[in-house]
Amino acid sequence: MNFDIPLFPESASSLASQVDNIYFFALGVSVVFSVLIAGTIFFFASRYKRRRVDEMGTPEQTNMMLELTWSVIPLLIMLFMFAWGTKVYLESYRVPRDADQYYVVGKRWMWKFQHPEGNREINTFHVPKGRPIELIITSEDVIHSLFIPAFRMKRDAVPGRYNTAWFEATKTGTYDIFCAEYCGTEHSLMVGKVIVMEPYEYDDWLQGNKPEQSLASSGAELFEAKACHTCHRLDSNARAPILANIAGKPRLLQNGKTVDATDTYLRESIMNPKAKIVAGYQPIMPTFQGQLTEEQLLELISYIKNLGADQAQTPADPAAEG
Amino acid sequence: MTPLVSTGKRIPDYLNAAYGLKSWLFTTDHKRIALLYMASVTMFFFLGGLMAVLIRLELVTPQGDLVEPDVYNRLFTMHGIIMVFFFLIPAIPATLGNFLIPIMIGAKDLAFPRINLGSWYVYNAGGLFTMYSILNGGVDTGWTFYTPFSTTFSNTYVLATGLGIFITGFSSIMTGLNFLVTIHRMRAPGLTWFRLPLFVWAHYATSIIMLLGTPVLAITVLLVALERSFHIGVFDPAYGGDPILFQHLFWFYSHPAVYIMVLPAMGVISELITCFARKRVFGYRFIAYSSVAIAVLGFLVWGHHMFTTGQSIYASTIFSVLSMLVAVPSAIKVFNWTATLYRGSISWDTPMLYALGFIGLFTIGGLTGVMLATLGIDIHVHDTYFVVAHFHYIMVGGTIMGYLGGIHFWWPKITGRMYPAFWSKFAAITIFIGFNLTFFPQFILGYMGMPRRYHAYPDEWQVLNVMSSAGASILGVGYLIPMIYLAWSMRYGPRAEANPWGAVGLEWEIQSPPTAHNFETEPVVDKEAYAYTAEQGYVPPTKEAEFV
Ligand SMILES: [Cu+2]
Numbered sequence: 001m002n003f004d005i006p007l008f009p010e011s012a013s014s015l016a017s018q019v020d021n022i023y024f025f026a027l028g029v030s031v032v033f034s035v036l037i038a039g040t041i042f043f044f045a046s047r048y049k050r051r052r053v054d055e056m057g058t059p060e061q062t063n064m065m066l067e068l069t070w071s072v073i074p075l076l077i078m079l080f081m082f083a084w085g086t087k088v089y090l091e092s093y094r095v096p097r098d099a100d101q102y103y104v105v106g107k108r109w110m111w112k113f114q115h116p117e118g119n120r121e122i123n124t125f126h127v128p129k130g131r132p133i134e135l136i137i138t139s140e141d142v143i144h145s146l147f148i149p150a151f152r153m154k155r156d157a158v159p160g161r162y163n164t165a166w167f168e169a170t171k172t173g174t175y176d177i178f179c180a181e182y183c184g185t186e187h188s189l190m191v192g193k194v195i196v197m198e199p200y201e202y203d204d205w206l207q208g209n210k211p212e213q214s215l216a217s218s219g220a221e222l223f224e225a226k227a228c229h230t231c232h233r234l235d236s237n238a239r240a241p242i243l244a245n246i247a248g249k250p251r252l253l254q255n256g257k258t259v260d261a262t263d264t265y266l267r268e269s270i271m272n273p274k275a276k277i278v279a280g281y282q283p284i285m286p287t288f289q290g291q292l293t294e295e296q297l298l299e300l301i302s303y304i305k306n307l308g309a310d311q312a313q314t315p316a317d318p319a320a321e322g
Numbered sequence: 323m324t325p326l327v328s329t330g331k332r333i334p335d336y337l338n339a340a341y342g343l344k345s346w347l348f349t350t351d352h353k354r355i356a357l358l359y360m361a362s363v364t365m366f367f368f369l370g371g372l373m374a375v376l377i378r379l380e381l382v383t384p385q386g387d388l389v390e391p392d393v394y395n396r397l398f399t400m401h402g403i404i405m406v407f408f409f410l411i412p413a414i415p416a417t418l419g420n421f422l423i424p425i426m427i428g429a430k431d432l433a434f435p436r437i438n439l440g441s442w443y444v445y446n447a448g449g450l451f452t453m454y455s456i457l458n459g460g461v462d463t464g465w466t467f468y469t470p471f472s473t474t475f476s477n478t479y480v481l482a483t484g485l486g487i488f489i490t491g492f493s494s495i496m497t498g499l500n501f502l503v504t505i506h507r508m509r510a511p512g513l514t515w516f517r518l519p520l521f522v523w524a525h526y527a528t529s530i531i532m533l534l535g536t537p538v539l540a541i542t543v544l545l546v547a548l549e550r551s552f553h554i555g556v557f558d559p560a561y562g563g564d565p566i567l568f569q570h571l572f573w574f575y576s577h578p579a580v581y582i583m584v585l586p587a588m589g590v591i592s593e594l595i596t597c598f599a600r601k602r603v604f605g606y607r608f609i610a611y612s613s614v615a616i617a618v619l620g621f622l623v624w625g626h627h628m629f630t631t632g633q634s635i636y637a638s639t640i641f642s643v644l645s646m647l648v649a650v651p652s653a654i655k656v657f658n659w660t661a662t663l664y665r666g667s668i669s670w671d672t673p674m675l676y677a678l679g680f681i682g683l684f685t686i687g688g689l690t691g692v693m694l695a696t697l698g699i700d701i702h703v704h705d706t707y708f709v710v711a712h713f714h715y716i717m718v719g720g721t722i723m724g725y726l727g728g729i730h731f732w733w734p735k736i737t738g739r740m741y742p743a744f745w746s747k748f749a750a751i752t753i754f755i756g757f758n759l760t761f762f763p764q765f766i767l768g769y770m771g772m773p774r775r776y777h778a779y780p781d782e783w784q785v786l787n788v789m790s791s792a793g794a795s796i797l798g799v800g801y802l803i804p805m806i807y808l809a810w811s812m813r814y815g816p817r818a819e820a821n822p823w824g825a826v827g828l829e830w831e832i833q834s835p836p837t838a839h840n841f842e843t844e845p846v847v848d849k850e851a852y853a854y855t856a857e858q859g860y861v862p863p864t865k866e867a868e869f870v
């Protein structure tokens with residue numbers, strides 16, 4: 001048995017100290033209030049202890065000012081915590097523009113990581129220090145939750161949708177990854193390690209484990225293998241929309257609504273095309289439900305997102321907004 | 323204070339009004355039904371407690387070596403289901419509430435005595451389904467039944483347990499309905515709303531939640547059953563459903579359910595504090611309104627359980643600020659109770675120990691709740707032991723302390739007997755210490771990052787886990803001691819007087835135990851609650867309550 005009592009987790013991300021700061025503030029407030037209340041109770045209970053059986057208390061009038069004071073002061077402190085906490089929360093959602101996109105798939109009971117360069121890992125995740133890293137997280141089966149305490153980061157892996165999170169590691173080392181959402185038998189074994197390396201080490205590591213191709217180029221192959229290209233051409237949107245330059249943009253639908261082409265939207269367009277029909281097209285796209293694994297989907301999406309970077313000229317797109 | 327039983331001939335009390343098993347199983351007397359409920363919830367409490375013992379034993383070592391992972395998962399699932407649905411929710415309303423509300427408002431019974439009895443049978447019918455599933459190996463979904471795990475992946479007795487919860491929910495609806503109607507229609511002449519004891523206010527607010535919230539739970543459980551059996555495609559993304567929708571529905575009930583558990587305990591505390599400080603409660607109206615405010619606001623904060631699911635960040639922001647607002651009425655109560663002690667005449671009798679313990683533990687539970695509502699903190703501590711510790715401070719530190727305090731306060735009224743002073747104080751202190759030792763280390767573990775529902779964990783967290791398990795064994799002993807002396811007291815305890823504590827309230831003006839109809843003549847109320855002054859006719863007792 002290890003007799004050290006650790007009291008505080010390591011901090012290894014740019015967010016960690018921000019979370020800790022609110023936590024310490026909240027902790028301070030809590031300690032002050034707890035001690036104040038417990039102290040007052042103890043003081044009153046001893047000071048006014050009943051001395052004779054028939055002793056009576058001295059009645060008190062309700063004091064409006066007092067009531068207001070002790071309602072408003074906690075309220076103000078809480079609103080302050082709310083504002084501060086929300087600021088940090090929003091930051092944890094606002095992915096920096098230059099972040100590299102990594103994909104994470106939770107599956108009973110393992111974590112699969114895909115690097116943009118195509119490297120794949122299971123339960124181990126190598127990342128460079130000092131570079132913002134965006135995680136696009138999903139699950140193959142039930143809900144999981146990717147939790148890295150040292151980064152103060154947690155995001156649920158929900159089947160059928162992509163959640164995003166990001167972090168920037170600030171300290172090299174090896175840190176725990178846990179699954180925080182109960183997912184069945186081996187929930188507590190659905191753990192892993194994130195290994196933060198100096199950027200040059202990381203680049204070496206990438207080279208040393210060089211996969212055959214990047215995520216997007218695997219996607220390009222799939223795009224042909226699954227015959228997507230027969231409808232989605234690069235030069236003509238006669239049958240189906242050109243997919244270049246649509247990722248992240250607003251899409252006009254047949255029913256007049258507009259949706260952003262998020263990863264979750266792209267996924268739905270492939271798995272359940274009838275759910276949202278793009279304006280100006282016939283609902284002829286077949287569903288690929290059951291024909292693609294979550295990884296293959298990610299490759300396709302990565303391919304679609306990379307399309308257009310090099311296509312300067314594209315024919316007019318009827319569903320492009322604005 | 324004039325004793326109401328002054329007719330000369332002694333009327334048998336409710337315990338002796340009739341004899342035999344049938345007289346209990348077919349009774350419509352709210353007091354007897356309260357005792358039936360007390361027997362049932364106590365049984366479930368010890369069953370759920372047994373599972374907690376096994377959980378804490380497993381966690382003594384970091385390896386998952388005591389039981390198989392599947393067994394462990396069933397243990398914490400059944401522990402949660404039993405404790406939440408079969409103990410914490412009915413614990414105070416169906417026992418103390420059932421016994422006291424009619425008496426406190428000067429009525430002979432609840433508005434619908436047969437529905438009241440029916441609710442007990444419904445509750446037990448639900449319990450039977452749950453027992454059936456336990457005997458067959460149980461459920462492993464967690465008490466939260468998250469989809470698509472519960473609908474598609476779990477191969478345990480989800481349907482039977484779900485049905486059990488579905489059925490038991492109706493007993494809660496029946497109780498809530500009964501209380502609402504009773505409190506509206508059956509108050510004695512002169513008993514205006516603002517003369518009601520705060521215990522009644524708290525139960526009024528609780529009943530609103532029971533009546534409005536429980537049907538949502540029923541619908542949710544039903545949808546899970548339909549999805550599981552017929553894949554109707556509401557929750558499982560493989561059939562076009564949305565698993566997060568389940569969480570919205572589930573927490574829409576289950577967050578307010580927290581207030582079903584804790585509001586009645588708050589009601590108990592208001593009674594205890596005033597009696598043992600022998601003083602009118604400070605800020606009566608503020609405490610009364612805060613119960614209603616909690617019930618209403620409690621329906622608007624469910625999304626704080628979902629900050630990491632990827633729900634809209636705007637929704638999260640709103641849920642965060644509303645969760646903080648709901649903390650204000652709770653804080654108001656704590657401050658008012660504390661202020662009530664000022665210049666009181668404070669006795670340290672057993673029920674008061676529980677009341678003071680409640681305030682301390684509830685304060686910690688509430689403050690850590692505010693931390694969890696803070697978005698920036700929640701992304702780190704969500705689904706960790708921090709949450710486990712937080713809600714045990716509210717539910718065990720709050721509800722169970724309130725329940726035990728209430729039991730010890732009204733025991734002489736309910737049974738007509740007293741219990742040993744020393745042992746009851748000893749148990750109260752043991753529970754307080756054991757509780758803190760069990761759950762305080764879990765806050766630290768949670769911030770360290772230990773996820774909840776983990777069967778095995780990294781070595782460096784062992785010491786804190788051992789502390790927690792050690793605390794749990796102290797806590798367990800603390801719960802067993804009252805079982806022993808209360809059982810003893812039922813037979814051998816010295817007879818209690820009508821009003822052993824010198825308390826104010828209609829229940830203390832009738833004999834102990836009360837007669838079947840509570841009041842032989844309808845009482846007329848001409849003063850406010852907690853009239854502990856000489857001007858209002860209060861005469862303090864001249865001798866101590868007689869313990870053993
Ligand atoms: Cu898990």
Ligand SMILES: [Cu+2]
Nearest residue numbers: 576577624627
């Ligand atoms: Cu909640």
